[in-house]
Amino acid sequence: MAYLTNLYDTSRCTACRGCQVACKNWNQLPAVIEPFQGNYQTHKDTNGDTYTIVKMIETEDPVDGVIWNFLKYQCMHCFEPACMKVCPRGAYTKTDWGATIHDPDKCIGCQYCTYACPFEIPKYRKREDKIAKCTLCADRVEEGLQPACAATCAPGALMFGDRDELLQYAEDRVKFLRANGFPRATIYGKLELGGLNKIYVLTDTPDKFGLPVNPKIPGQIPFWQDWIQPYLGWLIPIALAGSAVSFVTTRILANKHGEHDEGGHE
Amino acid sequence: MQLLPEYREDIPRVERFNFVARLTHWSHTVTFLLCLFTGLVLFLDSVDWLAAIFGGYAGAGLVHRISAVIMTLSILFFVVFDFKGIINWIKDILRFGINDIKFVMLFPLEFLGFPVKMPPQTRFNGGEKGNSIVTPTCVILLVLSGYIMWFPSIFPAGLVRVAYPIHDIAMVLATVMVCMHAYLGSFHPGSGESFWGMWKGTVRSDWAQHHHAIWYEETYGEKAKTESAD
Numbered sequence: 001m002a003y004l005t006n007l008y009d010t011s012r013c014t015a016c017r018g019c020q021v022a023c024k025n026w027n028q029l030p031a032v033i034e035p036f037q038g039n040y041q042t043h044k045d046t047n048g049d050t051y052t053i054v055k056m057i058e059t060e061d062p063v064d065g066v067i068w069n070f071l072k073y074q075c076m077h078c079f080e081p082a083c084m085k086v087c088p089r090g091a092y093t094k095t096d097w098g099a100t101i102h103d104p105d106k107c108i109g110c111q112y113c114t115y116a117c118p119f120e121i122p123k124y125r126k127r128e129d130k131i132a133k134c135t136l137c138a139d140r141v142e143e144g145l146q147p148a149c150a151a152t153c154a155p156g157a158l159m160f161g162d163r164d165e166l167l168q169y170a171e172d173r174v175k176f177l178r179a180n181g182f183p184r185a186t187i188y189g190k191l192e193l194g195g196l197n198k199i200y201v202l203t204d205t206p207d208k209f210g211l212p213v214n215p216k217i218p219g220q221i222p223f224w225q226d227w228i229q230p231y232l233g234w235l236i237p238i239a240l241a242g243s244a245v246s247f248v249t250t251r252i253l254a255n256k257h258g259e260h261d262e263g264g265h266e
Numbered sequence: 267m268q269l270l271p272e273y274r275e276d277i278p279r280v281e282r283f284n285f286v287a288r289l290t291h292w293s294h295t296v297t298f299l300l301c302l303f304t305g306l307v308l309f310l311d312s313v314d315w316l317a318a319i320f321g322g323y324a325g326a327g328l329v330h331r332i333s334a335v336i337m338t339l340s341i342l343f344f345v346v347f348d349f350k351g352i353i354n355w356i357k358d359i360l361r362f363g364i365n366d367i368k369f370v371m372l373f374p375l376e377f378l379g380f381p382v383k384m385p386p387q388t389r390f391n392g393g394e395k396g397n398s399i400v401t402p403t404c405v406i407l408l409v410l411s412g413y414i415m416w417f418p419s420i421f422p423a424g425l426v427r428v429a430y431p432i433h434d435i436a437m438v439l440a441t442v443m444v445c446m447h448a449y450l451g452s453f454h455p456g457s458g459e460s461f462w463g464m465w466k467g468t469v470r471s472d473w474a475q476h477h478h479a480i481w482y483e484e485t486y487g488e489k490a491k492t493e494s495a496d
Binding site for chain 2: 233238250
């Protein structure tokens with residue numbers, strides 16, 4: 001099945017945060033009120049009850065002056081998700097159309113996924129002692145609807161559909177932006193981490209939007225999951241087997257050589 | 267078939283471990299095993315029947331955390347009430363020398379039950395010295411990395427990521443040592459007497475003389491007696 005992707009075009013976003021509200025509404029998430037951060041951003045980061053936020057990033061450029069960038073931030077639905085790799089309960093699954101789904105019934109709240117994720121997206125929900133994150137509205141998509149954020153987006157910054165078609169659209173859009181005053185416009189999510197099921201059209205380089213330029217799964221995670229977990233543990237049955245062998249041979253040899261002397265053996 | 271050597275009161279006995287050391291040892295045994303089995307639930311990637319023993323995954327997690335706290339407290343208990351014992355223990359480990367190397371080299375034969383003439387040993391033999399280094403180091407790493415994983419939000423993210431593989435490596439090494447230690451300290455015919463040293467606190471003096479000749483001479487031998495008489 002073809003991948004169904006959300007495309008987000010920063011050049012069209014007005015930071016109205018309708019997507020944030022629609023997300024809360026559809027997923028029935030309570031409001032999280034955070035203290036004023038000194039800018040218009042509602043939350044410092046996504047959290048257990050806020051799957052998506054619009055980041056507002058101010059940068060000062062010696063040539064272009066002050067730039068105010070908006071970025072809708074949420075789970076990237078990676079093709080090879082690190083969260084799925086580390087989860088000891090197998091709570092994460094990939095749908096055949098590309099969404100990374102977290103099953104709260106299996107989750108035990110260990111938060112391994114939070115620290116494995118290059119975007120630190122899975123967040124701990126304290127009231128339930130579980131992890132929560134964006135589902136790409138799998139419940140809506142499987143019924144033929146668009147994700148709540150895409151359905152509500154008024155300026156058309158969010159689009160939902162076939163990944164290949166949207167990539168084509170994104171490339172055309174980047175060409176247009178480059179020719180019209182955004183020479184550093186770029187696509188994000190096409191190749192990053194082997195592909196994200198989330199495509200960004202950025203008007204500038206990813207670092208200007210607070211996105212990792214070359215995201216990587218932290219090196220400790222594959223070392224832990226691919227080497228230590230599957231192989232190192234075999235030392236334990238080897239030690240047990242060694243003890244069992246000794247248990248038998250010591251007693252056989254004792255019969256052969258006669259009982260030990262008082263106070264041990266020579 | 268005889269499992270443990272008989273506890274003989276008719277033969278003179280000498281003290282090997284004091285009460286604080288024994289209490290620390292056995293509280294550590296219980297909490298370590300509880301932590302081990304509740305932890306294996308996740309290490310082996312979701313073992314439902316093992317989790318069910320502790321009342322499911324949440325129950326196993328709770329038992330793991332309670333045991334871990336008691337384990338931490340038992341380490342602190344040992345430090346507070348028998349600091350001198352720890353210092354003496356470390357001093358004995360630092361006496362690792364040629365006799366210990368010979369012991370470790372010959373040990374596989376002894377382990378399988380072949381008659382071997384071992385060089386005289388101090389309070390802890392070469393193998394016990396190794397265990398005394400590896401197991402406590404692993405337990406300290408387990409405790410530290412465990413608290414980092416328990417409260418990840420108050421530690422730097424990089425430290426949390428390193429804590430996972432460290433917790434696993436330390437767990438495997440400590441468990442390997444514990445398997446060998448449990449067997450050698452009980453059912454192994456040669457060293458099984460040391461079980462009574464940790465259970466009742468005393469071992470047969472002839473066994474001590476035979477297995478830990480240097481320690482016995484220094485602590486209970488003629489020389490030590492004359493020194494204490496002075």
